[in-house]
Amino acid sequence: MVQIGDLKLSDFPLLLAPMEEVSDPPFRAICKTYGADLMYTEFISSEGLTRNANKSLKKLTIYEQERPIGIQIFGEKIEVMREAAAIVEQAQPTLLDINYGCPVKQVACRGAGAGILLDLPKMQAMAAEIVKQVSIPVTVKTRLGWDHHSIKIVEVVQRLQDVGIQAVSIHGRTRQQMYKGIADWSYIAAVKAHPGIHIPIFGNGDIDTPLKAIAYKEKYGVDGIMIGRATIGYPWIFREIKHYYATGTLLPPPTLVERVATIQQHLSHAIQWKGMQTAMLEMRRHYSNYFKGIPYIKPYRAQLVEASSYAALCDVLEEIAALPITQMVAN
Known part of the structure; x- marks a missing residue:
């Protein structure tokens, strides 16, 4: 202790x-x-x-x-x-x-x-x-x-x-x-x-x-x-x-579904803390980090940054969670 x-x-x-x-x-x-x-x-x-x-x-x-x-x-x-x-x-x-x-x-x-x-x-x-x-x-x-x-x-x-x-x-x-x-x-x-x-x-x-x-x-x-x-x-x-x-054993990296869920939780906390507009803007710097090393994700990162509304952002995240990517990588 x-x-x-x-x-x-x-x-x-x-x-x-x-x-x-x-x-x-x-x-x-x-x-x-x-x-x-x-x-x-x-x-x-x-x-x-x-x-x-x-x-x-x-x-x-x-x-x-x-x-x-x-x-x-x-x-x-x-x-x-x-x-x-x-x-x-x-x-x-x-x-x-x-x-x-x-x-x-x-x-x-x-x-x-x-x-x-x-x-x-x-x-x-x-x-x-x-x-x-x-x-x-x-x-x-x-x-x-x-x-x-x-x-x-x-x-x-x-x-x-x-x-x-x-x-x-x-x-x-x-x-x-x-x-x-x-x-x-x-x-x-x-x-x-x-x-x-x-x-x-x-x-x-x-x-x-x-x-x-x-x-x-x-x-x-x-x-x-x-x-x-x-x-x-x-x-x-x-x-x-x-x-x-x-x-003494290693956990597998988080799945794409878990990464998306964590982003959604982070965004939800940010909205409560900062308000919708500020949260949407400031969360943009986090997306590339949450998906670092994940294949085929680059076009979606751009969509996340450019999303003009909360609904549009959620739609992009749902699309990402549904991607058939099974091999995750650690940070």
Whole structure:
């Protein structure tokens, strides 16, 4: 069993990573259905929260059926982050997560996200203030460092643990790498193996199959795995990893009928959350991912994107579900 504060998870929990414009309530509902043990919201700007920006405040919405769930915030100003943490706690998430890993220029180059890894004393001071501000567990998602020459991830985790951070998820790349190259989990293993570190450590980066998930667990000793990009269009990965971990056998990929049913569920949640027009527009970016690798599907993807009404969209989905395609492929 893995424990974060009072939260008790399985002995090998699978976490849904916070992803901007992806891990909203409709997508989280789908991932929960297929076995995500702990999920995070999209990251939320601390400045947006303290200024009552509608976009930021809307991201605070969570549902009882999503629990356990964490709300993630980012920012470069300690006082603003502390104030934002107080606002987050009012939304009653299971835990609060601090983003020390976002690599995008407009975040990191302002000293937020992965940018704070260039100033470890400030990173530690910010975490300490947030821990003192709230009564719920506080966790952190981070990267190995700013670049290969500044990797101090063991020290980072020690500093965070010292001020009360109760779990850390580590993406095995530096900020300089962005999402290129191969995630280096050897640094994550060094954190987990350090005798002075006792909080749960979750690994993140490049996990896209059940075999890789279990191989990395055994090789690097992590307490659990956080999965991001591999879940986009393939939420079944949670189910498949859990099945392989429990039985040593692989589940077959989801059928075309199941893929269509999942899209319909995702769309239904999105309509409830965003309204018909916005849901129809924003779901367009998901169709190619849900049908990735499926033969003969390209013309239908275009029809899904171009569908002018909900009824027309449903007609296309029904046509796809009826296609005589029996050989499915994994993501």
